[in-house]
Amino acid sequence: MSDTHAQTVAFVRDTMLPAAPPPAQQAGAVRWLRENLFSGPVNTVLTLLGLAIIWFLYVAFGDWFAHSVWNADSLPECRDIIAQTWGEGARGACFAVIRERWNQYVFGFYPPELYWRPVMTFGLLMVALMPVLFGASLSIRRIVLSATVALTLLAMIALGAPIVWLVFAVAIMAFAFYASETEITRLLPFSALFPLLGVWLLWGGSLWGPIFVLVGPVLGWITWRVLSPRSAMLATIMAALVTVVFWLFVAGDAAGDAQNLLPMGIPAVASSSFGGFLLSITIGVAGIALSLPLGIVLALARRSDMFLITTLAVVFIEFIRGVPLITLLFVASLLLNYFLPPGTSFDIILRVIIMVTVFAAAYMAEVIRGGLAALPKGQYEAADALGLDYWKAQRLIVLPQALKISIPGIVSTFIGMFKDTTLVTFVGLYDPLKSMSDAVRASTSWKGIYWEPYIFVGFIFFLICFGMSRYSMYLERRLQRGHR
Amino acid sequence: MKKSVFLGTAAAATLIAGMGVAQEGSTLAQVQERDELNCGVNTGLVGFAAPDANGNWTGFDVALCRAVAAAVLSDSSKVKFVPTTGQTRFTALSSGEVDVLARNSTWTYSRDTDLKLDFAGVNYYDGQGFMVRKDLGVTSAKELDGATICIQTGTTTELNLADYFRANQMDYTPVNIDSNAEGEQQYMAGACDAYTTDASGLAATRAAFADPENHIILPEIISKEPLGPAVRHGDNNWGDIVGWTLNALVAAEEYGVTSKNIEELSKSSNNPEVQRLLGSTDELGAMLGLDAEWAKRAIQAGGNYGEIFAANIGEQTPIGLARGLNAQWTQGGLLYAPPFR
Structure with a gap:
């Protein structure tokens, strides 16, 4: 370096002092405690209060949990085991009820020999969701797909699924792996077809039903192709009309005739056999999948410039939001029976799904409207300046940003809706929380059991809702662009 | 209403x-x-x-x-x-x-x-009855004046209870419950002195207790069901x-x-x-x-x-x-x- 100070300074140290250890109070656990738990008087008091609550919970429930019994066939047997193991007067939880009624909590009254069908449906649901939920990250896809495949196939084998269906599941999952490794969007056609496949697998019956449901949109598409050179508007309207008319008046009879000519199908399962988490998840997934698009349409309609559309959207949203969900469920289960012609059987689960969807969509619309309102006006103007028409502007510029802003609200609505599925208990369906637990309590072996079913069902609900919440946080992080 | x-x-x-x-x-x-x-x-x-x-x-x-x-x-x-x-x-x-x-x-x-x-x-x-803890020392429903009673809402039992206490000029405090399971829980936790429902239900409830011998069903049946x-x-x-x-x-x-x-x-x-x-x-x-x-x-x-x-x-x-x-x-x-x- 330079010699400027070589003569003026007597000694220049040329090595660094060794780093001294920090003071004891500034290191390790002590520091962490001081910083996080005892950083000031308020924090200290809160910490002590928290510790007191934990201690209280431990004293109140610790022995109850510690004395859990998992192997017993009735409540009196449970009590005997507790009395023998931990002495007379000891108390304990009897989670044996969960072990004994596990199938009922998961599948309701679904025929036991067909348990593999809901399991496979759920596995394929995860596969179908892959391009939608985890389109961006190959490593996450690998983990989730592997876990799904392993669990689904193991469960299917354990439940005695026929070889044909195992092969079917393996084929779809192999394709999913291939698509995941190469180009995940190849899986999208499967995702689009999954609703039909899932409904058919769960409820069973003739294969011709779903096939003819598919024919509707195909006819609609042909109509559109024929008419679109003349007028795009006319083509769209006619295509929709053809599809709906085909569904309403032709599909049912045609499927019946085809079934008579060439019977193809799997054993049908009535809606009354659904129960437990199978019911909650069926209603929840259907509600989530349907309420998001419906909510987007409603939100756009409410912000529309066209008076009629705005009015209809406002009336719909405000009416649905102003009415408790239970009222809608009662309407679905009781009043509809009177209005429909006698003899029509309109599936009760379908009715409930429609009501839950409509309810969630009204809330969803407001959440998304919040996202739309949060976008700076410049974004809309920029879209116009680029010469995009309304739908392109919404699809390419407005909605991606608005939906990203709305993610926490959207997921909140989903979580709330999923938990609301337990309200179906009031229309005589077996939700896991109340109806199923009451049915279990109505057997002489388990009468008198109270907390254990609630704790178990609550825990499962927590797992699912917490999963959704974590996913929404992941999605927010992934879509984070910062304000550059 | x-x-x-x-x-x-x-x-x-x-x-x-x-x-x-x-x-x-x-x-x-x-x-x-x-x-x-x-x-x-x-x-x-x-x-x-x-x-x-x-x-x-x-x-x-x-x-x-x-x-x-x-x-x-x-x-x-x-x-x-x-x-x-x-x-x-x-x-x-x-x-x-x-x-x-x-x-x-x-x-x-x-x-x-x-x-x-x-x-x-x-x-x-059937008919509606009462169950109480034995150590309460009550032997008849007529002695329940001033008691808190667990009662399922929206049932005929709720109306019968009001009728019975009015006819006998007694007071009671109702603890409203939603289901039988909840009623048992409230009664066991001591939220109410007596639990009332149909006698068949009371018998089944009592049989499911860990200590049935500590509870008695009072002899009075207060309604026709x-x-x-x-x-x-x-x-x-x-x-x-x-x-x-x-x-x-x-x-x-x-x-x-x-x-x-x-x-x-x-x-x-x-x-x-x-x-x-x-x-x-x-x-x-x-x-x-x-x-x-x-x-x-x-x-x-x-x-x-x-x-x-x-x-x-x-x-x-x-x-x-x-x-x-x-x-x-x-x-x-x-x-x-x-x-x-």
């Missing part, structure tokens, strides 16, 4: 339904065409209707549904059990969702007239079928016809009443629009009334109900089947 509003809506709804149903024709024909009996039952009540771990329904009310199915469809397994709640039960019946409602429903004036139901008979004579199967008003033939199926079960017990000796008796019995009941002579079934052996099949389904009682709620079961009022008239009870002739 809540109840009257509900009854009002239910009544209005039933009225609309009544008009629709009247044109629908015979319930019997519908059931036979469908080849399945839709039977409304409780979503779960110990001893009366409950699904087991495999989803098979058993219970006292369930057995009646099976007997009707056996009589009408010749197969006691062709029943679809439709679980109904306290709110949905009567609308489910009047809207045609179920053909018969065997859901421990009390036969009352307003339900019979205003709600346009027909009760086909009584399959269990005749529980019976209900059908829609207006289809008298269907009402007759349900009612006489129940009568056949009761009569079978009276004449000593059981599921074990029924085959033998139908061939060799000398009792003309038994012969008519089992279709060995006369064609009683034809008068109902059924075949001659309808009653025989109904009895074979789950046994006679006494057998059904013993298997589901009798003294050998954990519920341990005595026959009491539900004994045959010859044994000092109220069961009295009209003659089969």
Whole structure:
């Protein structure tokens, strides 16, 4: 370096002092405690209060949990085991009820020999969701797909699924792996077809039903192709009309005739056999999948410039939001029976799904409207300046940003809706929380059991809702662009 | 207030339904065409209707549904059990969702007239009682002045309780509960001094306690709760079928016809009443629009009334109900089947 100070300074140290250890109070656990738990008087008091609550919970429930019994066939047997193991007067939880009624909590009254069908449906649901939920990250896809495949196939084998269906599941999952490794969007056609496949697998019956449901949109598409050179508007309207008319008046009879000519199908399962988490998840997934698009349409309609559309959207949203969900469920289960012609059987689960969807969509619309309102006006103007028409502007510029802003609200609505599925208990369906637990309590072996079913069902609900919440946080992080 | 509003809506709804149903024709024909009996039952009540771990329904009310199915469809397994709640039960019946409602429903004036139901008979004579802790030192319901009482809302028991305390000029504090399970929990936790519901329910609840010996059921029964199967008003033939199926079960017990000796008796019995009941002579079934052996099949389904009682709620079961009022008239009870002739 330079010699400027070589003569003026007597000694220049040329090595660094060794780093001294920090003071004891500034290191390790002590520091962490001081910083996080005892950083000031308020924090200290809160910490002590928290510790007191934990201690209280431990004293109140610790022995109850510690004395859990998992192997017993009735409540009196449970009590005997507790009395023998931990002495007379000891108390304990009897989670044996969960072990004994596990199938009922998961599948309701679904025929036991067909348990593999809901399991496979759920596995394929995860596969179908892959391009939608985890389109961006190959490593996450690998983990989730592997876990799904392993669990689904193991469960299917354990439940005695026929070889044909195992092969079917393996084929779809192999394709999913291939698509995941190469180009995940190849899986999208499967995702689009999954609703039909899932409904058919769960409820069973003739294969011709779903096939003819598919024919509707195909006819609609042909109509559109024929008419679109003349007028795009006319083509769209006619295509929709053809599809709906085909569904309403032709599909049912045609499927019946085809079934008579060439019977193809799997054993049908009535809606009354659904129960437990199978019911909650069926209603929840259907509600989530349907309420998001419906909510987007409603939100756009409410912000529309066209008076009629705005009015209809406002009336719909405000009416649905102003009415408790239970009222809608009662309407679905009781009043509809009177209005429909006698003899029509309109599936009760379908009715409930429609009501839950409509309810969630009204809330969803407001959440998304919040996202739309949060976008700076410049974004809309920029879209116009680029010469995009309304739908392109919404699809390419407005909605991606608005939906990203709305993610926490959207997921909140989903979580709330999923938990609301337990309200179906009031229309005589077996939700896991109340109806199923009451049915279990109505057997002489388990009468008198109270907390254990609630704790178990609550825990499962927590797992699912917490999963959704974590996913929404992941999605927010992934879509984070910062304000550059 | 809540109840009257509900009854009002239910009544209005039933009225609309009544008009629709009247044109629908015979319930019997519908059931036979469908080849399945839709039977409304409780979503779960110990001893009366409950699904087991495999989803098979058993219970006292369930057995009646099976007997009707056996009589009408010749197969006691062709029943679809439709679980109904306290709110949905009567609308489910009047809207045609179920053909018969065997859901421990009390036969009352307003339900019979205003709600346009027909009760086909009584399959269990119940009554409302009280359960208290033994160390409370109470031996009679008359000593419950000032007590806190756990009571299920929206039921006839709630109204009976108010009537009883007013008639005896006593005060009480109600603790409203929603379900039997919650009631037990509140009572065990000491939230109320006494728990009141139907005596059959009290017995079942007490039997499920860890310490049944520390609780007593007070001797007073403060209400009449005749529980019976209900059908829609207006289809008298269907009402007759349900009612006489129940009568056949009761009569079978009276004449000593059981599921074990029924085959033998139908061939060799000398009792003309038994012969008519089992279709060995006369064609009683034809008068109902059924075949001659309808009653025989109904009895074979789950046994006679006494057998059904013993298997589901009798003294050998954990519920341990005595026959009491539900004994045959010859044994000092109220069961009295009209003659089969």
